[in-house]
Amino acid sequence: MGLPRFLAMDTATEACSVAVSTPAGVVEEFVVAVNTHSQLLLPMIQRVLDRAGITLADIGAIACGVGPGGFTGVRIGVSTAQALAMARGLPVYPVSSLQALAATVPQPQVLAALDARKGEVYAGVFCQDALGMPQLQGAEKVCAPDAVGWPAVGQWWGLGTGWQAYHAHWQGPSILGWSGDSFPRAGAALRLAQARYQAGDRGIIPALLEPH
Numbered sequence: 379m380g381l382p383r384f385l386a387m388d389t390a391t392e393a394c395s396v397a398v399s400t401p402a403g404v405v406e407e408f409v410v411a412v413n414t415h416s417q418l419l420l421p422m423i424q425r426v427l428d429r430a431g432i433t434l435a436d437i438g439a440i441a442c443g444v445g446p447g448g449f450t451g452v453r454i455g456v457s458t459a460q461a462l463a464m465a466r467g468l469p470v471y472p473v474s475s476l477q478a479l480a481a482t483v484p485q486p487q488v489l490a491a492l493d494a495r496k497g498e499v500y501a502g503v504f505c506q507d508a509l510g511m512p513q514l515q516g517a518e519k520v521c522a523p524d525a526v527g528w529p530a531v532g533q534w535w536g537l538g539t540g541w542q543a544y545h546a547h548w549q550g551p552s553i554l555g556w557s558g559d560s561f562p563r564a565g566a567a568l569r570l571a572q573a574r575y576q577a578g579d580r581g582i583i584p585a586l587l588e589p590h
Contacts, residue, residue: 391561
């Protein structure tokens with residue numbers, strides 16, 4: 379059995395993105411626009427489907443970034459994914475927005491951090507598996523920058539808005555470099571969900587999809 383056609387979305391940060399898989403690759407739309415995700419998301423989904431030359435009837439599964447991220451943004455994505463999946467009886471794949479962030483770069487070891495505001499960050503340590511997919515090491519955290527506890531050994535790449543805000547707290551010989559203007563992307567969430575499908579994960583029912 380081949381892969382189902384996936385629709386993916388992530389609205390957990392200032393970025394709003396939607397992607398769909400096609401036989402020719404991934405069609406994605408991405409925009410950074412604060413506090414407008416509720417107005418942007420459904421039109422973006424329609425435009426991506428139109429660009430791919432398909433409709434919602436062609437979609438076989440939905441992947442959704444579930445955070446960590448902004449309270450309102452995460453819930454916009456989750457509620458939209460639930461509504462679309464329930465309407466068509468589709469399985470859903472919850473994807474960590476930090477994991478989707480780590481999957482946007484080819485680096486084998488990533489320290490993903492998103493600015494959580496109020497002096498805190500969402501943080502996770504990710505290492506690529508044999509298929510090149512970033513896998514969480516330990517647990518995701520929400521904490522003050524000085525309490526993150528990044529690995530002291532190895533060679534790591536910092537990624538995300540947390541690095542833009544707090545990179546001065548995280549200098550050391552294990553840090554190869556960092557990029558502070560990166561966000562989770564729906565295309566990355568889509569690839570992660572596809573890898574899980576290929577490994578035998580058939581997703582969850584929409585009612586079980588929850589924000590993180």
